[in-house]
Amino acid sequence: MLMNKITFLRLLKHFFGLILLSGMLGVNFFAYAQDSEGEEVNSSAQDSENEVVDSSAVGENNGEEEQPPQPEEQRRTVKLSPQIRILKQEHKLPVIAIEAIQQFLTRPKILTVDEINEAGYVVDNAEQSIFSTSGDEVYVDQLDTFAGLSYEGTLFVFLTVGNPLRDPVTQNILAYEATYLADGEFQRWQREDEGELAILKITNAVREIEKGAKVLPTESRSFGEDFYPHVPSYLEDCYIIGVVDQISLIGQYQVVTLNRGSEDGLERGHVLITQKSGNSAQTQKDSTSINLQEEQAPLLLPSRETGTLLVFKVFEEVSYALVTKATLPINLLDKVSIP
Numbered sequence: 565m566l567m568n569k570i571t572f573l574r575l576l577k578h579f580f581g582l583i584l585l586s587g588m589l590g591v592n593f594f595a596y597a598q599d600s601e602g603e604e605v606n607s608s609a610q611d612s613e614n615e616v617v618d619s620s621a622v623g624e625n626n627g628e629e630e631q632p633p634q635p636e637e638q639r640r641t642v643k644l645s646p647q648i649r650i651l652k653q654e655h656k657l658p659v660i661a662i663e664a665i666q667q668f669l670t671r672p673k674i675l676t677v678d679e680i681n682e683a684g685y686v687v688d689n690a691e692q693s694i695f696s697t698s699g700d701e702v703y704v705d706q707l708d709t710f711a712g713l714s715y716e717g718t719l720f721v722f723l724t725v726g727n728p729l730r731d732p733v734t735q736n737i738l739a740y741e742a743t744y745l746a747d748g749e750f751q752r753w754q755r756e757d758e759g760e761l762a763i764l765k766i767t768n769a770v771r772e773i774e775k776g777a778k779v780l781p782t783e784s785r786s787f788g789e790d791f792y793p794h795v796p797s798y799l800e801d802c803y804i805i806g807v808v809d810q811i812s813l814i815g816q817y818q819v820v821t822l823n824r825g826s827e828d829g830l831e832r833g834h835v836l837i838t839q840k841s842g843n844s845a846q847t848q849k850d851s852t853s854i855n856l857q858e859e860q861a862p863l864l865l866p867s868r869e870t871g872t873l874l875v876f877k878v879f880e881e882v883s884y885a886l887v888t889k890a891t892l893p894i895n896l897l898d899k900v901s902i903p
Contacts, residue, residue, distance in 0.1 A: 671721055672780070673808055674739045674821055676879055680725060682709055684779040687761060695772040699765070701751065704779050707762040715750045719782040720764060722746045722773050729805045729882065731823045732897055738823055738881045741806060745771045748779070793874060795903055796834045799824065802900040804838070805882070814894035818887050820873070822900060825881045834875040836885065839867045839899045840892060870894050872903075 675683070684707035689696045696702050707715075726741030746769035754761045766773065806821030807814055814820060824830050870892040877884040887894065 671744045671782075672723065672742050673744070673819070673884075674729065674806065674879075674882060675723065675725060675742045675778070676739050676881070677737070679780065680740065680778065683723075684709075684720075684762070686722070686773060686775055686777045686779065688775060690763070695774060696766055696769075697772055698746070698767065698769045701763055701765050702748070702773065703754065704762045704764050707779060708760060710781055713781060715753075715762070718750045719767075720748045720750065720779050721782055722748060722766070722769075723778045723780065724774075725778060729821060729823075732803050732805065733801050733823075738805070739821070739879070742778075743771070745769065745773050745777060747782070793833050793835050794831075796829060796831070796836075797902075798829060799836070799900070799902050800828075802828075802836070804894070804896055804898050804900060807896060812895065814871075814887060814890070814896075816871075816887050816890045820885050820887065820894075822873075822875070822883045822885055823881075824900075825879045825883050827880050830875055830878050830883050832876060832878055835903060836873040836875065836900050837869050837903050838871045838873060838887075838894050839901060840870045840895075841867050841899060867899070868892065870898065873900060 672679075684704045686696070687703040687705050690701040690703065693700075704720075707720075722745040723742045724745060726743055728737045729739045729741060730736065731738055747767050748764040749767055751763045751765050754763050764779070802822055802824045804814070804820045805823045808819050811818070822830070870890065871887055871894050872889040873885040874888050875883050875885045885900075
């Protein structure tokens, strides 16, 4: 009987607990429902007020819609990230050494056929000695052929004609080597029965001057605005046919003579390269081959670039070029081409 009472009391306790819990849930539910209804009422009322205000604004603007306000400042976010840039590698232009070519601008090292025919020549020494040197006066004939030349105070060069320079392809004579002897200055004219001789005073002699030496006016050339290094668009069968002092191996800052000139499209400032022709190598079979006596055709090795040239003085058929770079020894008859 006592156990039944205890069980009944526990059930009654759970029953009232459930009633209390359900009551609390009912209160919260009704409160939430009231809040939701209030928000809906307020929002509908606010929308109605906005419609009234908008309609009144439309009436004030004669039916035109009001534009929304623009932002005061336009802002944007730029995202930066590392990128790869491709730069074009330009050909490095050579720098010319003026001191290496200065003498070639005023003292020719080669003479064309026309220059030899037009040049004056030494007839005799004023003291009737066999050789002439610095301080001596010499008689020069055929010096009146230079049109437009002001002889008073004009400087001249004394030269001797050397070996011919031939085109390695056609074997034609393009020019002649010239050896510089001395500088001279015009003094006066000496009239003779057969013509007029010029008297020149030798001012600077590096070698003795003999009768028959050629005489030409000194050229005053310098690098102006028309000189700028550039690459020719076309060049064919160009070779080194001469070098100063007849040295066997050509290096940097030495001057060479090319078998191409203005008639072939060469200009002052042209940048060229020299190439060493590849040698022919005999191929050999190993000992395991069957036909050991079979002849094999020689293998031609590829050519190699040996240096860079800069053309600084151009004639009709030949040109002067300065070796601005030499990676390998350069020799006579080496091929010259476009970089």
